[in-house]
Amino acid sequence: MASSPTIALAGATGGLGPAVLEELLANNFHVTLLTRQGSNSAGGVAKSELLNISEIGYSDIKGMTDVLRGIDVVVSTVGNPGLDNQIPLIDAAVAAGVKRFIPSEFGADPEHEKNKPLPFYIRKLRILDHLKEKAANNPGFSYSRVTTHAFLDWGITEGFLLNPKVHQITIYNGGNTRFSVTTLRTIARAIVAIANNLDGTKNRPVFVHDAAITQNQLVRYAKEADGIDWAMESMDTKQLLHDSLEEMKKPNPDLAKAMRGLTFVAVYDEDHGPDLTDRLSNKLLGLPVMTEKEVAEVIKKAMLAA
Structure with missing residues (x-):
């Protein structure tokens, strides 16, 4: 061998x-x-x-x-x-x-x-x-x-996908766009x-991904984890893209704010190909895709670890 x-x-x-x-x-x-x-x-x-x-x-x-x-x-x-x-x-x-x-x-x-x-x-x-x-x-x-698109467990514990410490999340484009999580x-x-x-x-x-989910699914699984309601703010990714690019044009731009906005555009805007399902290499690598139940369990564990 x-x-x-x-x-x-x-x-x-x-x-x-x-x-x-x-x-x-x-x-x-x-x-x-x-x-x-x-x-x-x-x-x-x-x-x-x-x-x-x-x-x-x-x-x-x-x-x-x-x-x-x-x-x-x-x-x-x-x-x-x-x-x-x-x-x-x-x-x-x-x-x-x-x-x-x-x-x-x-x-x-x-x-x-x-x-x-x-x-x-x-x-x-x-x-x-x-x-x-x-x-x-x-x-x-x-x-x-x-x-791999968005990191699932890290994205929760680090407050990127949602903020479990204060139960807040920004919902983009209505929250029904499917995006890959890993x-x-x-x-x-x-x-x-x-x-x-x-x-x-x-x-x-x-x-590679574990699953493709929506933000609305993410919130539902998170609520199932601890039963607490979430404060949700709505935002449009096209507006976020415009605002982020305009921020970068300022004499003294807040680059962290602009880059974070552009990252959210890439993660959640449907035109940016956030759902990897049709391009997956999981089978080539021998990696399974998670069931909804398994995704919910990962979210629950990440919520508890945050």
Whole structure:
């Protein structure tokens, strides 16, 4: 039996990274955890015979290349502040002979025609273009980009999809637009499945979700979890798009507010392809889709954890 690919993981201490690391180790992958030089972010990571920790400097391509020699798959789960560091990491991966690079995507589809013009996706598209160029010019190197749309459990505990602490939610376009939701564990399982099927996932988008639901369903399941009514504000995503773009034109824009608005547009506006059902790669990866009952249970647990 062939041995499992060796993995390097960047961003293992963020929102998604710990779930990915846990799943990789649970499936007996040898993992090299990449941490910034001088950072103590890996201090809380549990020790494992399968885990090595290597400090890197993103400006030191030669140093990163040396660390990545012998690695088959590089997985990046870095957050928005670290997105641009993926460019030199990709260059080092190519130089080291890495077979596959999985960039930090995992949200709405950045290559959807309605998402491409959004400022939020400029850097992600630049990284994807860089990956495509490297893959085209280096036959031994390839990429997979993973689109999962909204994070379900994280989106509740972090107050993104709704705010369980004060029972408030903004309902967009009436709340009946179906959008895909995915738990952190399913995203991690998708990464494991890609590592185990490099040929079938080569140089392509991989679409994964647990289910497609509506905001009205989300509120109903949340109310079933604790019986408390929700305060609901209504908003139109087209107006939100206009307001967010106008905010960015101001001399001193509130960029966080604008980017958050654009994110909600990508998540909830029907024209932006929020329902991945017709594009799913779940079957390719051997991942099931959740039943309504299972979705409701995830929401209940996330509500209790918030």
